[in-house]
Amino acid sequence: MNKKTILVTGGAGYIGSHVCKKLFKNGYNPVTFDNLVYGHKEAVKWGDLFIGDLLNENSLFEAFQKYKPIAVMHFAAFAYVGESVINPSKYYRNNFLGSYNLLEVMRIMNISAIVFSSTCATYGIPKSSVIEENHLQNPINPYGKTKFAVEQMLKDYDKAYGIRNVSLRYFNAAGADPDCETGENHDPETHLIPLALDVAAKKRTEFTIFGNDYDTSDGTCIRDYIHVFDLADAHILALEYLLKGSSSDFFNLGTGNGCSVMEVINSIKRITGKDIPLKFGLRRDGDPPILVSNYNKAKNELNWNPKYTDIDSIIQTAWKWHGSINSKF
Numbered sequence: 001m002n003k004k005t006i007l008v009t010g011g012a013g014y015i016g017s018h019v020c021k022k023l024f025k026n027g028y029n030p031v032t033f034d035n036l037v038y039g040h041k042e043a044v045k046w047g048d049l050f051i052g053d054l055l056n057e058n059s060l061f062e063a064f065q066k067y068k069p070i071a072v073m074h075f076a077a078f079a080y081v082g083e084s085v086i087n088p089s090k091y092y093r094n095n096f097l098g099s100y101n102l103l104e105v106m107r108i109m110n111i112s113a114i115v116f117s118s119t120c121a122t123y124g125i126p127k128s129s130v131i132e133e134n135h136l137q138n139p140i141n142p143y144g145k146t147k148f149a150v151e152q153m154l155k156d157y158d159k160a161y162g163i164r165n166v167s168l169r170y171f172n173a174a175g176a177d178p179d180c181e182t183g184e185n186h187d188p189e190t191h192l193i194p195l196a197l198d199v200a201a202k203k204r205t206e207f208t209i210f211g212n213d214y215d216t217s218d219g220t221c222i223r224d225y226i227h228v229f230d231l232a233d234a235h236i237l238a239l240e241y242l243l244k245g246s247s248s249d250f251f252n253l254g255t256g257n258g259c260s261v262m263e264v265i266n267s268i269k270r271i272t273g274k275d276i277p278l279k280f281g282l283r284r285d286g287d288p289p290i291l292v293s294n295y296n297k298a299k300n301e302l303n304w305n306p307k308y309t310d311i312d313s314i315i316q317t318a319w320k321w322h323g324s325i326n327s328k329f
Contacts, residue, residue, distance in 0.1 A: 010075030012039025054098030084143035095146035171254035176321030183321035211283035220261035227308035254293025
């Protein structure tokens with residue numbers, strides 16, 4: 001097997017499939033390990049698919065023995081915040097116990113590098129509108145808590161067993177592959193941009209904005225939207241950072257630019273030429289007014305710079321994918 005094989009857990013999902021494409025184009029051999037609960041078999045186009053579950057150590061051992069990866073990229077996780085509050089057992093079992101099984105197999109198989117898909121949700125309610133990596137981590141929901149717990153476990157496995165790792169804390173992933181070979185296709189869908197695009201495509205009748213009385217320029221929440229291909233680039237850089245022997249670390253991934261919900265809606269109107277009927281609902285618990293990344297650490301240490309820095313360019317790729325999705329899946 002190719003000496004540059006990378007095992008990608010959750011590679012059939014939204015971000016994982018984009019990373020597999022980037023891995024392939026950068027000379028790596030991505031192997032997707034996925035149970036296909038939320039992933040799409042059709043999204044695995046760059047390397048093999050191994051259907052397995054992180055909760056089944058035997059399937060993990062089989063995949064490692066068959067493909068002999070030099071490193072792991074770990075995306076596989078349940079990621080619906082509301083569901084995690086209602087059913088935390090599902091999240092701790094899959095996200096935490098599954099990650100524990102993965103690290104145990106890595107330890108036994110002497111695989112010493114892993115890039116972990118983390119989240120800005122580990123910070124909880126921010127103390128400042130622009131978040132740096134040294135911000136207190138105090139997650140407020142089980143989803144964020146499981147990601148935080150895995151970050152802590154990674155630190156312990158590095159100290160005890162030498163499994164070096166990079167945790168990448170995403171802000172709001174958005175957009176799609178400009179070639180329309182893969183994109184965002186969640187079921188159920190909860191993200192702002194694809195939901196609003198559904199309204200533009202007449203698949204939904206209206207879009208609900210939760211809260212229009214925040215202390216922002218237009219009263220709606222401000223978030224940092226990062227294109228999925230920029231996230232994928234960061235994963236390649238993080239992998240190569242580890243493969244050259246660098247120490248474990250963690251990085252924010254965002255653009256440093258905040259867009260309000262209304263600014264995103266107005267961008268979608270511009271890009272699609274469609275009207276977006278709006279409905280205003282109450283604020284959601286735990287939604288801070290402003291959530292923006294400081295990504296200087298990733299810029300300085302990984303040499304990472306996002307290319308899609310304005311919301312219109314992100315929306316354009318999402319809309320192009322949205323128009324092709326029925327023929328893809």
